Amino acid sequence: MSEAPEAPSAPEVKPPVVTPIRVVIGLCLVAPFVAMLWVGSYAKVDPTFIGIPFFYWYQMLWVLLSTALTMTAFTLWNRDQRARKARDGGASA
Amino acid sequence: MNDGVNGVALAVFIFFFLAVTVMGFLASRWRRSDNEHTLDEWGLGGRSFGTWVTWFLLGGDLYTAYTFVAVPAAIYAAGAAGFFAVPYTILVYPLIFTFLPRLWSVSHKHGYVTTSDFVRGRFGSKGLSLAVAVTGILATMPYIALQLVGIQAVLDVMGVGGGEDTNWFVKDLPLLIAFGVLAAYTYSSGLRAPALIAFVKDTLIYIVIAVAIIYIPIKLGGFDEIFAKAGEAYGQTNPATGAPRGALTPSEAGQWTYATLALGSALALFMYPHSITATLSSRSREVIRRNTTILPLYSLMLGLLALLGFMAIAAGVKVSNGQLAIPQLFETMFPAWFAGVAFAAIGIGALVPAAIMSIAAANLFTRNIYKDFIKPDATPAQETKVSKLVSLLVKVGALVFVLTMDKTVAINFQLLGGIWILQTFPALVGGLFTRWFHRWALLAGWAVGMLYGTIAAYGVASPTQKHFGGSSKEIPGIGEIGYIGLTAFVLNLVVTVVVTFALRALKAPEGVDETSPEDYTADAGDKGVQVELPPATAGSGH
Numbered sequence: 001m002s003e004a005p006e007a008p009s010a011p012e013v014k015p016p017v018v019t020p021i022r023v024v025i026g027l028c029l030v031a032p033f034v035a036m037l038w039v040g041s042y043a044k045v046d047p048t049f050i051g052i053p054f055f056y057w058y059q060m061l062w063v064l065l066s067t068a069l070t071m072t073a074f075t076l077w078n079r080d081q082r083a084r085k086a087r088d089g090g091a092s093a
Numbered sequence: 094m095n096d097g098v099n100g101v102a103l104a105v106f107i108f109f110f111l112a113v114t115v116m117g118f119l120a121s122r123w124r125r126s127d128n129e130h131t132l133d134e135w136g137l138g139g140r141s142f143g144t145w146v147t148w149f150l151l152g153g154d155l156y157t158a159y160t161f162v163a164v165p166a167a168i169y170a171a172g173a174a175g176f177f178a179v180p181y182t183i184l185v186y187p188l189i190f191t192f193l194p195r196l197w198s199v200s201h202k203h204g205y206v207t208t209s210d211f212v213r214g215r216f217g218s219k220g221l222s223l224a225v226a227v228t229g230i231l232a233t234m235p236y237i238a239l240q241l242v243g244i245q246a247v248l249d250v251m252g253v254g255g256g257e258d259t260n261w262f263v264k265d266l267p268l269l270i271a272f273g274v275l276a277a278y279t280y281s282s283g284l285r286a287p288a289l290i291a292f293v294k295d296t297l298i299y300i301v302i303a304v305a306i307i308y309i310p311i312k313l314g315g316f317d318e319i320f321a322k323a324g325e326a327y328g329q330t331n332p333a334t335g336a337p338r339g340a341l342t343p344s345e346a347g348q349w350t351y352a353t354l355a356l357g358s359a360l361a362l363f364m365y366p367h368s369i370t371a372t373l374s375s376r377s378r379e380v381i382r383r384n385t386t387i388l389p390l391y392s393l394m395l396g397l398l399a400l401l402g403f404m405a406i407a408a409g410v411k412v413s414n415g416q417l418a419i420p421q422l423f424e425t426m427f428p429a430w431f432a433g434v435a436f437a438a439i440g441i442g443a444l445v446p447a448a449i450m451s452i453a454a455a456n457l458f459t460r461n462i463y464k465d466f467i468k469p470d471a472t473p474a475q476e477t478k479v480s481k482l483v484s485l486l487v488k489v490g491a492l493v494f495v496l497t498m499d500k501t502v503a504i505n506f507q508l509l510g511g512i513w514i515l516q517t518f519p520a521l522v523g524g525l526f527t528r529w530f531h532r533w534a535l536l537a538g539w540a541v542g543m544l545y546g547t548i549a550a551y552g553v554a555s556p557t558q559k560h561f562g563g564s565s566k567e568i569p570g571i572g573e574i575g576y577i578g579l580t581a582f583v584l585n586l587v588v589t590v591v592v593t594f595a596l597r598a599l600k601a602p603e604g605v606d607e608t609s610p611e612d613y614t615a616d617a618g619d620k621g622v623q624v625e626l627p628p629a630t631a632g633s634g635h
Contacts, residue, residue: 029187036180037356039348043173045341051316052400055342059179060396066183067389070190074386 021080028073032066098252099424105433106251106440109297110271113290113441117278120285131473132206135283136456136480137374140201144383146288147375150449151384152391153291154371155362158243158443159236159507161298161398166415168402172327172339174347176399177354182392184359190385193363194378195525195613201373202612207453208369208521209461215524216532217604219465224539225517226461229366230487232510233454236365237491238503240443240450242416244271245495247436250420265496271440272447276488279448280481284374287448294445297438299394301423305435306397309404309426319407326406349573350565357579361515366453367446378616447488455484505561509550512564512578516542519589525613532604534592542585549577 035041036059045053133140142150160178167175196211205211208229213222248267278286313319320341327339343351362368375381405422412418423435459480464471471479494503520535555562568575 029190032183032187033356036183037352039343039351040345043342043348048317048320051318051320053320053341055173056176056396056400059176059183060393062183063179063389063392063396066187067386070186070389071386073187073190074382077382 101429102433109437121282138284153445157446165402180355218532232514235506322407353575370453512546538585538589546581
């Protein structure tokens, strides 16, 4: 290793690890797993959409839903990190 | 199949192929930095790629020519079961959102080029690092071979693959040329070549999919008609098995298989060396997180592509080799010039991942076998030289593989590769979050997973094959049919946990951890994280 590791930032007042915002982030990331692995919930032909059986269009719809959920998680996470940095008293860039 | 050579399609194909060849060679000048002869530069493009380049590179890398041919081929063959590729790619992104940024940070801070570099640094174990490296190389080789199979399928349909009685040299000449060119520009330009070519590849693919998904259903009388015909075809009894060919939705019994395949494949995808190479070449942690939110666009494309399998049935495409179904559909439905564009998309789609995969395998060999075990004092320039040579060797190996052995061998090995690579998950992802696992326990878990996976896959028979007939088998203790890789992974995890408890009780030496907790959250711009690593840092991490 070439550089000495940075001195750890003062750990006196660490905010709690589990916060409501982090629970929401977790849910956003877990939801696609529940939806996609529960195959029984969508293994059917009806209702069809422009002739495409439910099984196929539902999963394609989940591509969009999971994208939206990951984006939400991404935004919330950034907000969370910024808040933490500010609280740590570090000069936030 | 068309007997003669499709002249117009071939001309268009050759045009695009020449264009990307020129791009490939010019790529070395693109954003070149001062220290050309380091592995960071050749093998990771200087770690300088932003959001969009990374997006194209990862997309070009993960969604390969083989994917384009194999996913619709699976649908064409059996229906619903082949669609698991869609939930699989849906699950990948929330998953990597959690661990990939950590890997990026620690790798940037310590100059890691491969996952094995990280495992060695984290657990202080050359043995575990070697296990990860060897698994990575073994899993990647057949994957490269399958890219060649993808190109072959396209050449066959264009009529330049030659018939049964053609001289082997004439028959394989187009493939030899394609790979000679690929090898040459990868050698000279490194990761920059596939990064630049990926733009062309994805643009072509998106155009082809957009046209196919609108044009073909109109010609075939709409999706209602397509699915009605497909449903009818699946209902017919297959003489080989005595069961229906497939179904439009998975049966009750097939649901476990569907879910475990999706989950297991999602866990495995970012264990592959080529996925990690493309990830580590990005400029910052943000680039990776942002990419997890835009990469799913490819999943949508994959879903649409899968629907082409149904269209092939409805269009009356009859092929004995399912891999030819989609190229044949394009040839049947599109005017010759656009079929040429579609073939070029698939052909170039093979070159991008093949280049990245060979670079990734070469990096693994150089860093974790050559430098760790053969020549510990290698300079960065020597590392780069060895890597370039190995990338060449890997490709020649893949070529020999495809030309001398039956295609099913490559497919079998790729199936095994997926099972194998998943067994490195506990060491890599586990290691990113905790140092609790013991290095020897991880090694034991890996060995058990590899052994179980290989034996189980060997024992799967299908109507056409005695061994390696599929990737699913009864899960011991549950009784449902599930993906072997996932079963092996669970077994691996259980062994790792149990052995860790035992070794901790015995106070076995833990090895030195050269990383510290804040390394995992460091971002570009933080102290000690340089955007471009100087050669000395890249080589002195251990």
